[in-house]
Structures are given as C-alpha cells and as structure tokens.
Amino acid sequence: MIRRGMRHLPMIVWLWLLWVLLWGSASRVVLLGGLLVATVVVAAFSLPPVLTGTVPRPLRVARLLVHLMADLVKSGTIVAWQVLRHGGKTSTAIVEVPLSVDSDLLITAVAEVSTMTPGTLVAEIDRRRRRLYVHALPVRDQRDIDRRKSEVRAVERRVVRAVGRGRTARNRSVPGRPEDT
Template sequence: MRTLRRIQWPLVVWLIVVWVLLWGKVTAGNVLTGLAVGVVLCLAFPLPPLELELRLHPVGLARFAARFVADLTVAGLRTVAQILGPGPLPCAVLAVPLRSRGDLMLTATAVAVSAVPGSAVVELQRSTSTLFVHVMSSRADAASLEQARDEVRRLERLVVRAFGTRAEIAELAGRPGTDPS
C-alpha cells in the first residue's frame, strides 16, 4: 500500500500517453503495457513530489502575451539587421540576478528569455537565482549591456505577474503581503 502512494499518477498517465503514441495505436494491450511500464519507471526512478504552484492572472497573462509578441517581433528584426549588417557581431554573456526564487518562475523566465531572438540562457544557478544569458547587442558598451539585463528583469516581472502566486508577486514588488497587479 505504501508503494502505491509513492507513485505519481499524473506522471504514469503521461507515460501511458507517450507509450501509446510510440506504438501508434490505441489498444487495450498498449494501454495496459504503458501502465505497467509507467508504474515500474516511477518505482525504479522516483522523482521528488511536484509542487505546482501555478496561478493564472488574466490581466498579467494578457500583458505578458502582448509584450512577449512585441519582443519577439522587435528582437527578430533587430537580429536580422545585425546578422546582415556590416562588421562584427558584438556578443556578451551576462549574469542577471533575478528576484524570484521559485523553480517554476525561474524556469518560465529562462524559457521566455531563450525564446526571444538574439538571446539564449547559457546557465541558471538555482542557488542564487542567477541567469547567465548570451546576448547579441548592437553596441558592446556598458549602457547596452545594462539595457539587456533590464529586459531580462522586465520579462521576469511579466512572467511572475502572469503565473506567480500572490506571495511571489508581492516578493517581486518588494511589498510583502500586497498584490501589485
């Protein structure tokens, strides 16, 4: 009985879906075999419990989506201009300390930053909540590099206000217990 409690059933269901997709047919045999494989994998390779504290804030989500689409467009055009333009391509790797500490917010921020053309997350240091971001810049001066850091921090604020808990939003704003949205 204790063994059954260690199994993460949502993960088993996902593994069943993947198993059936790999076989290409939905049959009782494929589903049962997928169930057996999923249970064995969960028992053989136990994962820590997933604490998903995701909240959807419609206004924050709309702001994030609008700004993200704008960022994608502008950064794509800027990247094309830099690649096709004359001269060397100035690049840098920046350390950007983030304010959010939650794994989900760090991951979502890293994914959003990497999706924008001209930037890529090289490393995420979980212990210090620091993103190391490779950026292409039109200039390699201190002001443009600080602007790139500010863009990452702005994207972090938008991500947290779109998906974070009230505590994460308040922590980001520096006002414990309040919701800045």
C-alpha cells in the same frame, strides 16, 4: 497514497503526453499504455513533485505564450538586421541578471523562455546566488545592457504569474541587487 498521486499528477500527465507524442498516435493501446507507463515510472522512481506550491493559471500561461511569440518576432527581426548590417562584427555581451525566484522549476522556466528568443542565450545559471548570465546581441552600451536585464526580469514576472506563486525573494535581499520599491 492518493495524496501522493495528486502531487505527482502533473508529472504523470506530462509523461503520458510525451508518450503519445513520441508514438505519434492516439489509438486506445497507445493512450492506455502511455498512462500505465507514466504511472509506473512515477511510482517506481521517487521523483519530486513538479509543481510544489504552484497553481498553473491558464489565462496567464496564454499571455506568457503571446508575449513569447511577440518577442520571437521582434528579436528575430533585430537579429536578422544585425547579421545583414554587421555580419560577424555584431557587438555582444554577457549580462548578469539577478532573479527574485528561488525555485528550480521557475529559474529553469525563466532561463528556457529567455533562451527561446533569438539574440539571447542563457550561458550560465548560478543557482546559489540566483543569477542568470545571458549572452545577448546586439549590445552597444549600458542602455542595451539595462534593457536586456529588464527584458529577462519581465519574463521572470510573467512566468511567476503564469505558473503560480513560487517562492520569491522579494521580501529578502538579493546580493548585489537594490531592493524593488
């Protein structure tokens, strides 16, 4: 029972924090009530453990957030310039990006962090083939496509380093992707 509770501790903490944020108060009633509600929800519903086999690393999470902020500023500037310069005629593309991770949590995290940066939107996730289809702008040539792929792969590496080991496919072949050497 205690072991099951420990596996679900990240979900309990997340639900509890969400409860407190939604109430907008840190009173004793809200804190205790939120903890009670989060525990009951996790106990009543058979939710999968959130961080199976992963160990969050606070310094790496901080580094991920710093990179995200830098990406937001850089890409926001690029998107604003493209809109001012080209308006609705900005060139775009859907870029297929193979992933190495094989965990729903990590794939979702990579997709979310990639989508947060302006000029990039994950249009589709192919879970079976471990692919993200990213709508990107501006894209003028193959070099821009390759740059977008490498940016998403860099996000993937930072997410894996930040949230733990996760099951990666580095030692397995990914269909349509040359092996990393």
